[in-house]
Amino acid sequence: MEYSLPQSVEEALSTLNSESNATVFAGATDLIPQLRGGRAEPRLLVDLKKIPSLMNLSFSKGTWKIGAATPVASIKNNEKLTKALPGLSEASALIGSDQIQNRASLGGNVCTASPGADTVPSLMVNDALVVIASNEGSRTIPVADVITGPGSISLGSGEFIIEFLVPQPPPGRSDAYERFIPRTEMDIAVVDAAARVSLDERGNCQEVRLAIGAAAPTIIRVPAAERILKGKKINDELLAEVMEEASKACRPINDKRGTIEYRRQVAGVLAKRVILLAEKRALDKKEIK
Amino acid sequence: MSRLHIECEINGDDAEFLCDADESLLDALRDEVGLTGTKEGCGTGDCGACSIILNGNLICACLAFAPEAQGGVIETIEGMADGDQLHPLQTAFLEHAALQCGVCTPGVLITSKSLLESNPDPTETEVRYAIAGNLCRCTGYDKIVKAILVAAKEMKQNPMKGARL
Numbered sequence: 263m264e265y266s267l268p269q270s271v272e273e274a275l276s277t278l279n280s281e282s283n284a285t286v287f288a289g290a291t292d293l294i295p296q297l298r299g300g301r302a303e304p305r306l307l308v309d310l311k312k313i314p315s316l317m318n319l320s321f322s323k324g325t326w327k328i329g330a331a332t333p334v335a336s337i338k339n340n341e342k343l344t345k346a347l348p349g350l351s352e353a354s355a356l357i358g359s360d361q362i363q364n365r366a367s368l369g370g371n372v373c374t375a376s377p378g379a380d381t382v383p384s385l386m387v388n389d390a391l392v393v394i395a396s397n398e399g400s401r402t403i404p405v406a407d408v409i410t411g412p413g414s415i416s417l418g419s420g421e422f423i424i425e426f427l428v429p430q431p432p433p434g435r436s437d438a439y440e441r442f443i444p445r446t447e448m449d450i451a452v453v454d455a456a457a458r459v460s461l462d463e464r465g466n467c468q469e470v471r472l473a474i475g476a477a478a479p480t481i482i483r484v485p486a487a488e489r490i491l492k493g494k495k496i497n498d499e500l501l502a503e504v505m506e507e508a509s510k511a512c513r514p515i516n517d518k519r520g521t522i523e524y525r526r527q528v529a530g531v532l533a534k535r536v537i538l539l540a541e542k543r544a545l546d547k548k549e550i551k
Numbered sequence: 552m553s554r555l556h557i558e559c560e561i562n563g564d565d566a567e568f569l570c571d572a573d574e575s576l577l578d579a580l581r582d583e584v585g586l587t588g589t590k591e592g593c594g595t596g597d598c599g600a601c602s603i604i605l606n607g608n609l610i611c612a613c614l615a616f617a618p619e620a621q622g623g624v625i626e627t628i629e630g631m632a633d634g635d636q637l638h639p640l641q642t643a644f645l646e647h648a649a650l651q652c653g654v655c656t657p658g659v660l661i662t663s664k665s666l667l668e669s670n671p672d673p674t675e676t677e678v679r680y681a682i683a684g685n686l687c688r689c690t691g692y693d694k695i696v697k698a699i700l701v702a703a704k705e706m707k708q709n710p711m712k713g714a715r716l
Contacts, residue, residue, distance in 0.1 A: 265555065265616065267618075289614070291614050295614075297573060309618075311619075359685075365610055448684060
């Protein structure tokens, strides 16, 4: 095996052109266990952490740019970003331990394509886009279009994610993320959920986004639940319907973390919690304004 | 293929070693450099026994590739004491019996040191969250937490102690 440390996107692309059996990586927190387990056998390891645009975290023109190889610790440690996108920050702060958060990246979390990827529900409800480097030039697609199934992504072999673009929420809009695990730290989601709530001047929902993770082959949006709240003031009756739709939308597996029935039920409960929390945050932001 | 030549700083000293491209930094530290204080527990980033500080960041050495150390600065358990002078955390661990078999201890100490550098006055809850990535299968957490809190207090009263790594 060989190790390569490209200094630019162009150099990384040409390195990938020269070896078809190559793996790009940032934190390697998923890659190394895969190598040890014999589930990946690349001939070339391409370390993306010396490419400046992949290690960037900045805000300009209403958009957060988060480099694909930037450790997720830099998300929770960024006060402005945490205030703007509290749900995304919460999800980042729940990935493994501090040791893992100092290495793991959004690019890796998305491209490992685990059905329980912690940051993906928050990225999805926040309309995050990914900028992909390829030989044909870069292209930009929604996060949801990257993941095609458990462990499978739409990127070609010579391609990699440069950065994530996440819009800054305007006043009256906020997000939330909750993950259910049997302990408080260091575990994989039984089910997790993210919501983004946008309120109008009367406090009614202009729009709600809901995503559920670890409850289907890929992380899912729940449009049926989102429609229930559109244009309405959130109340218990509507939330009961949301919970039912969230449970119905799941296609979970039975495993040691939970049964199908249990996961469906937890999905409903988390859906309600994240919507209420995002609503509260959206209201708080309105008051500040 | 020939092995890679890596130059870095380990515990304040210039160091160099040869490694394979896919060798873990943990294996390189233990087998190439001979620093066996850093332990392998799970090898998958779950247990924290191999916690080290790379370029100022607490990481699991089992989840980094050895070539990533090129030009970097590494701190391991071997650099924690100043000669015969133990770090206040090490002293507190001994005085409060915060170790039993000792396999998790180097990792817990490095994690604790990393915590106290960013948060010199942690609450018990903050300590427990900070060491969440370090498993002790002798179930000695209460004594570990107590020792960390005592060391934090000691280091606040005597800031010179623990000034070196």
